[in-house]
Amino acid sequence: MEIADKALKAFGAYFHLSLLPQSLLFQHCNIIFSKFLSHGIRVNLKILKKIIFLLYVVVLQMVCIDNINDKLLVAESFLFHKLKILFSFAFVTLLTLSCGVGSSNPFKTSSDLEKDHSVLSSDLESGISIPLFVPAEEPLRAPSEVPEELLIIWEVWAHLTRDHVASSEFSPEEFAEAAINGMLAELDDPHTAYVRAARHEINSEDLQGKFEGIGAHVQSTRDGKIVIVSPIEGGPAEAAGIRAGDTILSVDGVLLEDKSLLDAITLIRGPRGTAVLLGILHLGDIDPVEISITRDEIPLESVLVRSNPGDEIAHIRVTDFFADTAEKLYLAINQVIDAGSEGLIIDVRDNPGGLLRSSVDVVSLFVEDGLILSEIDGSGNKREWIARDDIPAFDIPLVVLANEYSASASEILVGSVQDTKRGKVVGDTTFGKGSVSILRPLSNGAGLYITVAHWYTPAGRLIHGEGLDPDIEVSGITDRRELESEQTNMAIQILQQELKSSQR
Template sequence: MNSLLRRAGNLLLFAILATGLLGSAFLSGFAVAWGMHPAPSRTRSAAPAVTTPAAPPQDLQQAFGIFWEAWKLVQEEYYGEIPAPQTVVYGAVRGALQTLGDPYTSFIEPKIARILEEDASGQFEGIGALVRMNRDNKLEIVRVFEGSPAQKAGIRAGDLVIEVNGQSIVGYSIYEAVALIRGPADTSVTLTIERPGQREPLRVTVTRARITIPVVEARMLPENIAYIRLLDFSAQATRQLQEQLKGLLAQNPRGLILDLRDNPGGFLDQAIQVADLFLDEGVIAYERTKDGEERVFRSKSGDIGEKIPMVVLVNAGSASATEIVAGALQDRGRARLIGERTFGKGSVQLVHTLSDGSELRVTIARWFTPSNRAIHGEGLKPDIEVKAEPGAETGGVDPQLQRAVEVLLQGQ
């Protein structure tokens, strides 16, 4: 479990800094982030009706008596400032959820929930870069979007953001940092950056803009191989992928590489639709609850991507909804997986919007591939294992991509 928690924590640190969280990272890992079922939101108004919640069970009331006994002593004796009641409540909810031992059953405060909701829509306002927290707890620029305000201002992958408008963000959570950097279009933000190889920090002013997340990257490789990279399964994933796929297929490629590396997942409906683009009639995935109830997701025949020879690139950052797609293509014999074992996040979260705008995400089920393989905690083993080379994302040698081309050209 500790290993799973560490891996989950690392994956959740990815974010889109437009600034937005990919799947969040949660986004994505909207899940960020992450093969989620949205639950109906509670209606909110300027004057909400007052409702009386059902009384908790007697044994729970007695157990929580200890909490109030302890907190009363804190209020009476603590030498320092007592947090606001809302802060205490949020902390209590988080603490209770931690006892479940499930990193995916989580509580998200209203401000962060709004960020994740906007990111999942595929559009937001900010600077346009992919970020994460590195091991030194500094905000690292992982990728800068083409034509974004961040690129125009000279921000590069590898830059470390240490201040926002003169305020240090070292030690901040990724959400707190993102909330400071993003903002309305046509407003500016000044970032203090540590850049590898330079002794003194840089101060860069960026004018924010309306950003559309580039969910899909597509191009033709020299060997007449079509290449598509899908970055997440947010709301625009299927539409953008289908548009790019049509353009590539019109060029009569010899084969297709679907790159799902470092794709943290996203919405379940998008994963099912993407898988359906490449599969004829049959099972895509099974979803099973703790009570044994089963839901079967199926593909239908007649989509544009069902005939072209294809392979799929995966790695340890391929998670959740990504694993549904990769697992279906592998089990159905549609495509071989090339790269490294996937993350192994095969649980399903139901998203509840609470009365104050916060979110509660509850694990309600597990996913299984068409051949009934468990995804959760296991991941998918590639058909052809190829280790990544450092620097591949910044223009270096990419042995996984090279191997994919070889398989399509040579059939082995």
């Protein structure tokens, strides 16, 4: 029943807290207080005032917030002597119900209510809206196919659509999404999210190896900010001056403060040739700026050779882990070796991750056999991913470059290279996104991302929320280009020293 309770809280936030005018709240409280006195009930005024004040704050906040998920979070954030404000609200409302129909019998019959009609009309005409208690009918019977744990949700929905004064204005889609968001908010997991049909379509577009947008990888931080992980090389974002680490504050005037990562991406993307206005706070700056970017078709190239043919140390950047990344990387490594390179830098700085299978294939290019990673689900079930024996592994000396924006599949490579002693990792502590997500399609064309497990390195180190420290840290330089140059130079020095040692 816990899931149903969460959904009902979302319904409550949507219906009662958003529809009740705050101007009526004090009138309700005055009525309650006067009824207390008329019945000779002793009231702790201090406690009553605190309840009234908290109720006012909650209702005021709800009127100002449109997003149902945010309404729920605000409502649940107010506590009073360990009682949630929703319980306090229910307590005061019940008192109002009993006071509104008279002092002798709070639960009256229909005939009694007809006798009291003049009293109720007088109250309504004076501008005071008193909730009216009506005797309950037989409970509605849910269809047999509704699971038992969700019966209460169906009952609430059925009663509201049948009885609520504004039922003709209800949107089934909005209410369904409100219930879903109420459940997901309780998880406190930014990687488990409901994806609307439009966003689901975007995901399908990515699988084709191209998309239309500004050309940038974005990620949500632990404090809810939407940051640029890296602009795609040669894309509109890079040309407009967008840099890794920049924070996106708004999109076409829509603030992203309370938006999910998927919502932000949906706002940013759009047809090629159209413009989007971003509110940007550059990394290290104090004042935000607005940058207009014209969207374009962005090819998704995941393997880029940075070094020149014949360089002793080859430098290959891996920007993402797509389905074909391992194959492209295999070809690129053969290319630089044939050109005379003896050492290899694999650069996953600013790489947001990608497909789990792709990361296993990439690691298999360097690790000949053995464990690459383990994943453990919520029930404690463990699955081990082993290096593929059908992919030839290179024995070229290796250094991996990583930074704080190396996430997910990138961290699988970092952890495997470290734990198997296959090479060194240079740079900064990685992002710490070590969770396995699956996408479940839904009947309305939408999808549901679900975190199903966490990843662990071959040595059993947890990635999620922790990140992985480099073997040689190079950080603390504010100028990004200078920092990247220092990290790259350190990787080159390590490989050159290793090559000299092997020649002795």
